[in-house]
Amino acid sequence: MTLIKQLQATDEFVGFYLIKELEVKQTNSTPAKEYFDIVLSDASGQLPAKMWDVSQTDKETFFPMGLVKVQGLVQLYREKPQVKINRIRKVTPEDGVAIKDFIRSAPISPADLIHTIYQVMDSITNETIRKLVAFCVAKVDEKLQHYPAAKTHHHAYFAGLAYHIVRMLEIGEFICKQRPFLNEDLIKAGIILHDIAKPEEMIAQLGIVSDYSVSGKLLGHISMASTWITEAALHHGIDLSSDVVLGLQHIVLAHHNLPEWGSPVLPQIPEAVALHYIDSMDAKLQMVEDALAMTPETDAWTPMIRGLENKAIYKLNL
Numbered sequence: 668m669t670l671i672k673q674l675q676a677t678d679e680f681v682g683f684y685l686i687k688e689l690e691v692k693q694t695n696s697t698p699a700k701e702y703f704d705i706v707l708s709d710a711s712g713q714l715p716a717k718m719w720d721v722s723q724t725d726k727e728t729f730f731p732m733g734l735v736k737v738q739g740l741v742q743l744y745r746e747k748p749q750v751k752i753n754r755i756r757k758v759t760p761e762d763g764v765a766i767k768d769f770i771r772s773a774p775i776s777p778a779d780l781i782h783t784i785y786q787v788m789d790s791i792t793n794e795t796i797r798k799l800v801a802f803c804v805a806k807v808d809e810k811l812q813h814y815p816a817a818k819t820h821h822h823a824y825f826a827g828l829a830y831h832i833v834r835m836l837e838i839g840e841f842i843c844k845q846r847p848f849l850n851e852d853l854i855k856a857g858i859i860l861h862d863i864a865k866p867e868e869m870i871a872q873l874g875i876v877s878d879y880s881v882s883g884k885l886l887g888h889i890s891m892a893s894t895w896i897t898e899a900a901l902h903h904g905i906d907l908s909s910d911v912v913l914g915l916q917h918i919v920l921a922h923h924n925l926p927e928w929g930s931p932v933l934p935q936i937p938e939a940v941a942l943h944y945i946d947s948m949d950a951k952l953q954m955v956e957d958a959l960a961m962t963p964e965t966d967a968w969t970p971m972i973r974g975l976e977n978k979a980i981y982k983l984n985l
Contacts, residue, residue, distance in 0.1 A: 672711040672961045676748055678741040683758060684709055685769040686733045687875055691726060694719075703729065707737065707750060708875075709769045712961035714741075716750035732872060734758035734766055747970065770873050773822075773830035777812040780829035784811070787836050788859060793852045795903075795911045800856045802899035803863050803892065810866035818869065818876040820974045821950040821957075825874030828865055832858060834949045842941055853938040854945075857918035861946060864891035889929060892919045918942050955980055 669682040688706040693699040703718040703725070716739065718725070729735065738754040758764055773780065788804065791797040804811070816822035816831040835858045843851045868883030868891065869876045882891065893916045899905075900912045914936060921939040923930035924947075934940045951974060958969035958980055969980040 670711040671707065671709050671714050672963055674714065674741050674748065674750075675963060675965070676741050676743045679739070680741070681736070681738045682709075683734060683736050683762065683764050683769075685766065686729060686731055686735055687713055688877075689729060689731050691721070701726075703752075705752070708771075710771050714748060714750050716752050718752040718755060728757060729755070731877060732766075732875065734764060734769065736762065766873065770875075771824035772874065773824065773826040775826075775830060775833070777826040777829060780826060780833050781812055783833050783836070784829060784859060787855050791852045791855055793911070795905055795909075796852050796856050796915065798903050799896055799899040799905070799912070799915060800859055802902060803860055803895045806895060807863060807866045813874060814866040814869070814871055815874045815876060816862060816865060816950075818879075821953045823874075823876070827874060828862060831862065831949060831953070834953075835945050838945045838949060839941075842945065846941070849937055849941055853914060853918065854941060856915055857922070857938060857942040858945065860892055860896070860915065861919055861922045861942060862888060862892075864888040864895065867891060887929065889920060889923065889931070914938070922946055951975060 669678075669680045671684070674680060684707040686705055687708040690704045691701055692704050693701055700719070701721050703716075703721050705716040705718060706713050707716050708714075716737075734757070736756050736758060737750070737752055739750045739752045741748050742751055743749070784804070788797065788800050791800065807814075811829055813825055814829075815824055815827035817827070822828065822831040836855065839854045839858050843849050843854055865888050868879060868888040870878045870880055886894075896912060896916050896919065897907060900907050900909075905912060917932065917936060918939045921930050921932050921934040922942050924934060924943045934943050954972050954974045955969075958972050959982065962969045962982070967982055969982070971977045971979050
């Protein structure tokens with residue numbers, strides 16, 4: 668089977684893939700004709716694809732999260748690879764393929780990631796902070812085991828959110844040792860809670876986001892997480908105006924740093940400043956790591972990375 672990361676311009680290929688996204692669109696011709704705008708994926712990466720002149724039967728046959736066998740041609744469109752689908756059919760039992768084989772997943776098992784998160788949560792020495800964190804984590808419960816951290820930008824795969832949290836906790840532990848003026852309990856809590864509402868913001872199956880929920884579209888994960896902290900404080904009878912509650916809410920609300928990036932407030936306590944850069948570092952380095960992993964070995968440059976201001980990364984030959 669030809670992996671997506673191995674496909675290059677002018678390649679003709681046949682292989683099994685997952686339809687990650689599918690949308691019916693119309694051409695600009697007269698009369699307009701319908702076509703599929705598709706994202707094909709496997710465990711090695713993803714590529715945009717087009718299937719022209721689709722029929723009513725095609726529209727009733729192919730859907731997102733379906734496994735298909737594709738015969739296609741890789742073309743360049745605006746200097747980026749894109750697949751022209753010549754033939755496509757649904758996978759049959761005789762093909763011997765399973766959807767789990769096409770899903771990207773965190774490199775650490777979800778069980779180990781969740782164990783680490785709960786260990787760190789239990790290590791928080793401030794009882795009030797620990798109670799607030801535990802209440803919020805319980806709201807997502809089993810979803811934390813498989814949800815991605817984003818739709819496309821970073822950690823956008825099975826258990827990506829838990830992996831993102833654990834990697835941030837590792838960075839946070841180092842930062843707190845290097846900068847002991849930081850409150851370690853607040854750093855741990857902020858890391859665990861900063862994206863904790865992502866499973867309620869997004870609709871995902873097997874680590875693939877199909878859409879954003881109504882509350883995700885209207886409120887977003889940042890404000891939702893802040894509200895959860897309020898709920899936790901009310902549940903435990905904790906003063907809403909206490910420094911613990913205000914500090915934890917501020918860390919969550921400020922972690923995107925700027926209003927144009929989604930933060931309603933700027934970081935104004937030390938731990939909020941630290942959390943923003945811990946989050947940014949892990950997210951951006953993961954974007955680079957993922958781009959490198961999905962780039963064919965014969966290519967010297969990765970594709971442009973949207974989260975890095977559309978910069979490509981060069982692979983030094985060392």
